[in-house]
Amino acid sequence: MSRKKKIVVGITGASGAPYARRLLSYLSARVRGAGDVEVGVCLSATAPEVWALECGGDLREAIDLPVYGMRDYKAPFASGSAGWDAMAIVPCSMGTCARVAHGISDTLLTRAADVMIKERRTLVVVPRETPLSVIHLENLTALARVGATILPAMPSFYGKPEGVDQLLDTVVGRVLDHLGLEHDLVKRWGPSEQETSGVKKEGRS
Numbered sequence: 001m002s003r004k005k006k007i008v009v010g011i012t013g014a015s016g017a018p019y020a021r022r023l024l025s026y027l028s029a030r031v032r033g034a035g036d037v038e039v040g041v042c043l044s045a046t047a048p049e050v051w052a053l054e055c056g057g058d059l060r061e062a063i064d065l066p067v068y069g070m071r072d073y074k075a076p077f078a079s080g081s082a083g084w085d086a087m088a089i090v091p092c093s094m095g096t097c098a099r100v101a102h103g104i105s106d107t108l109l110t111r112a113a114d115v116m117i118k119e120r121r122t123l124v125v126v127p128r129e130t131p132l133s134v135i136h137l138e139n140l141t142a143l144a145r146v147g148a149t150i151l152p153a154m155p156s157f158y159g160k161p162e163g164v165d166q167l168l169d170t171v172v173g174r175v176l177d178h179l180g181l182e183h184d185l186v187k188r189w190g191p192s193e194q195e196t197s198g199v200k201k202e203g204r205s
């Protein structure tokens, strides 16, 4: 069997906790099912508060994957030599974007992102804010320049999602794509969707 893919999920205090909940529930099922991934979770100080508001309940109790302490710099993915493959920050606040863009590794979450960047591994940032100021855009640009994938929490509608969960999956599915994990969470844009929608050609993101 090939080596398990090691994935870090960071959750911050931006709105969008349901995206994180959906991603973690998918990954947790995959850890227990196919068993081809290992997952570590890290949180910002504000993440539990926003989770409680948006999802209800205690974030740590809701997650059945290893959650590391905010300042646990001995966590495996705090070091490049441990060889973790990829990280997604879902959702990512503008504060965390700014800190990561400027190399401020003051928590395990920002340190883990810093490690992904320095090791030239996969970092997927799912920012959530509106509108975006020039400061936000410049920080996101700085992250894109060092190789991070900026994947905004912008759901799509062309797959005709039925309900909030399917809408969340239009973003979570793209996060999984960029983490390099095959999945069937979303309908792929292709000839059948084009026929039913009346659109003739060109892809969709």
Ligand SMILES: Cc1cc2nc3c(=O)[nH]c(=O)nc-3n(C[C@H](O)[C@H](O)[C@H](O)COP(=O)(O)O)c2cc1C
Residues within 6 Å of the ligand: 011, 012, 013, 014, 015, 016, 044, 045, 046, 047, 049, 050, 053, 092, 093, 094, 095, 096, 097, 128, 129, 130
């Ligand atoms: C209910 C709620 C929603 C928030 N939504 C956002 C948001 O969408 N984007 C953002 O950048 N900050 C948002 N904030 C503010 C952040 O939580 C705050 O800036 C915090 O300092 C971010 O810290 P962190 O990056 O360490 O999580 C929100 C705060 C609350 C309480």
